[in-house]
Amino acid sequence: MTLEQAAQSFLHQYYTEQGKTGLADRLNDVYQEIEATGTYVQTAEELAFGAKAAWRNANKCIGRLFWDTLTVFDKRHVNTPDEVISACRKHLRYTTNGGKIRPAMTIFPPSQPGKPPEWQLLNHQLIRYAGYEDGRGDPASAALTKQAQAAGWKGKGTDFDILPLLIQKRDGSIHLYEWEAEEALEVPLRHPEEEAFSNLQLKWYAVPAIADMEIEIGGIVYPCSPFNGWYMGTEIGARNLADTWRYNCLEAVASVFGLDTAKPASLWKDRALVELNRAVIYSFHEEGVSLVDHHTAAEQFRIFCDKEKKAGRAVTGDWTWLIPPMSPAAVHVFHEAYNDEEKSPRFAYRKASICPFTGQSSKEHDPSSPLPDHGN
């Protein structure tokens, strides 16, 4: 598909859905601009609509009912590391909102034809825990932690050190920003009945802001566009803290509840998972931090599908991601089939896991991870 065709199809969608007039004039301008410059500049309204539509089209996401509530920060003119940092801080402050999380996306400059970007953000998420070689912390962050250390960062060495933002400039130099403690909201985990659970000293951060995906709108690619909604409990309780190659906490949880871990058939892992996930939901709720349980999320997804059908749009989806990692067959999503075709506007994994500046792999994914990091 040419850029003209991608622009045409996006603008047609935008003008039709929004009931706007003047499509022919806008298309004429866009074609001329592409002819003259090789690309075109979207209006702020087109950008915001495109970002919302990308969320609506995100096949892996069960939380799409809220696509229309996304706030978009247009930072297409930012070009220094300091400006990137201040935009990310503003994003986090806005979205955290004292715990009542507001879905948001910050969109940095688009890729320019034939030109490498001035800088890139290396983080997987705006807030994430470091992972050290001796096993402390989150092993999923091992590569980024090394990069941060090579750039002069020194973590405290706990299991929950928040990584700094890492911005790499075209000349290869790296700028670090360390979050202030009060900028990164975290939730200490406790259990609704078992007080000893707190002795595990587990916690998780409030805002899951993906920073290493690109968004494509009308043929224009924005390689840096951090975005987030709120967590679904299982992402933390059934994956981040439970996966053996992540925090691997199930045995510790089982011992708090005195479960017999000798026999798999005692289902101690399943029971530990339930208690851990109850603790996640309970703690976020008690702290007033937005988070949805997987049953409610599945019901919201059902409403989303119904609404889309009414609007005459076909819902696409990736079943392997939409089903929750706990009790999947207890939600309707498990029993449905979804078409995984990708529609534009869309999110995609950033093509440049190879650093465009040095040609080196900029963030090797954790080799010990056998599976994709299921976002659900």
Ligand code: ARG
């Ligand atoms: N699964 C990722 C994590 O646990 C976050 C992915 C995005 N999740 C979300 N609820 N928007 O950190």
